[in-house]
Amino acid sequence: MLTVMETHGFARELRRWRTARRWSQLELALRAGTTQRHLSYMEQGRSRPGRGIVLRLAESLELSLRERNALLLTAGYAPVFAESSLDAPELRPVREAIDRVxxxxxxxxxxxxRPYGELVAANAAVTVLTEGAAGHLLEPPVNMLRLALHPDGLARRVANLPEWGRHIVEALRALALRSPDDRLDAFIAELEGYVPPLPSGPDAPGYVGFAVPLRLRCDEGELRLVTTVTSFATAVDVTLAELRLEAFLPADEETARMLRRRVTAS
Structure with a gap:
């Protein structure tokens, strides 16, 4: 039986998430297929939520699988989404698919x-991003976002660090709005301290092309790279759902030629 403390814990978390989404009780109730009155009772701790409605609310609030498990726990229910190790036998097909990609x-x-930039795997060409970085940034677990913006890492070779770095920080800020986390706030503050202010006036950047590239200096010249991010959209395992594949693509033919020569020479 759900205790008063557990009921209030769920009520508090439900209100917190709804407020974070800036939704009214009516809007969330409509999304979750319930009534505003029932939702109001749950937010006051006056109604015991069933597991089904907790899951519907979590899905309607667009929570991650980890956050859905946490909301279930506050309502007195066991988590329903597994969190497997990447070394687990059931994820072997995933690991093999990642290696092939x-x-x-x-x-x-x-x-x-993983979340917040922790490196899981990479191909041989990633050395163009890590070469010249200080040893302390390359010690496992490597955090690629810190490596990217730290003055002892990739940042000292980035020709457009103010613009490119700002994109990284703003993407994390958007994540923090959707999934508030004190640790993420602290990480954002750290990274923001590495990013120079955007130039203004006649030196302000002019954006030409289809994306803001990473302009990266290397021995062969300046590479211009754009990134794509892919996730396992239908994952029902917490570990798998949190993985992100980040692929760098050449923004011009000269960059493509330089990268082909690097791999051929290695």
Whole structure:
């Protein structure tokens, strides 16, 4: 039987998530297929939520699988989404698929990360991003976002660090709005301290083309790279749902030629 403390814990979390989404009780109730009165009772701790309505609310609130499990726990229910180790036998097909995708993306860099940039796997071309970085940034677990913006890492070779770095920080800020987390706030503050202010006046950036590229200096010249991010959209395992595949693509033919030569020479 659900205790008063558990009921109030769920009520508090439900209100917190609804407020974070800036939705009214009526809007959330309509999304979740319930009534505003029932939702109001749940937010006041006056109604015991069934597991089905907790899951519907979590899905309607667009929570991650990890956050859905946490909401279930506050309502007194066991988590329903597994969290497997990447080494687990059931994820072997996933690991093999990731390896094939990474290898198939050569000669261009590609990597897989966990939340907040923790490196899981990468192909051989990723050395163009790590070369010259200080040893302390390359010690496992490597955080690719810190490596990207730290002055001892990739940042010292990025020709457009103010613009490119701002995109990374703003993407994390958007994530923090959707999934508030004190640790993420602290990480954003750290990374923001590495990013120079955007130039203004006649030196302000002019954006030409289809995307803001990473302009990366290397021995061969300046690479211009754009990124794509892929996730396992239908995953029902927490570990798998949190993985992100980030693939770098050449923004011009000269960059493509330089990357092909690098892989051929290695």
């Amino acid at each position: 990474l290898e198939g993306h050569l000669p261009y860099p590609a990597l897989v990360v």
